Amino acid sequence: MMFTVGQRVELAVELGLGLPVTVAGGADAGAGPDVGGGAGADAATRGDRYGGGRGDRVFPGAVVGSLGLAAGTRGTVERVDSHERQPDGAVREYLRLRSLLDDFGPQMPAASRARLAEEVAELEPGWRAFEAERLRVTVRVRLDNGFLVEGTDPAALRATADPETRPSAG
Structure with a gap:
């Protein structure tokens, strides 16, 4: 909501x-960081x-x-x-490969297109998790x-x- x-x-x-206990001025210097x-x-x-x-x-x-x-x-x-989460490397890679597949997939050789589609599919769960949060x-x-x-x-x-x-x- x-x-x-x-x-x-x-x-x-x-x-x-x-809240954690905080002792001012270093009292009891032997304990705590x-x-x-x-x-x-x-x-x-x-x-x-x-x-x-x-x-x-x-x-x-x-x-x-x-x-x-x-x-x-x-x-x-x-x-x-509102706090917008920044994409990590895997999310950026997903976006790059997805764009490549969408834009140039039809022109690619079938083996290259299949390999690229496989890489996109591997990265998709991370993308979905990022989108949800x-x-x-x-x-x-x-x-x-x-x-x-x-x-x-x-x-x-x-x-x-x-x-x-x-x-x-x-």
């Missing part, structure tokens, strides 16, 4: 969230997404706490983002309880018929 800005939605599934961005640090251990800074330590297996958002929690769509849509929703859920797959949401009903400040 395609959502629009301002539309009322509710969570179709329960969301469970947890250095998240200062050194040569061995990768995106999962740098901690920059969650505010970890230079010299902080991240403990990916440990969680301070968790937050559960129940299915049926309502909110309002604030933004809808070419455009990825994510949604940013401000829930009525004040939480913001960003980068949400639309499959985790369902539209509601409710008009916007926010608690009045009183």
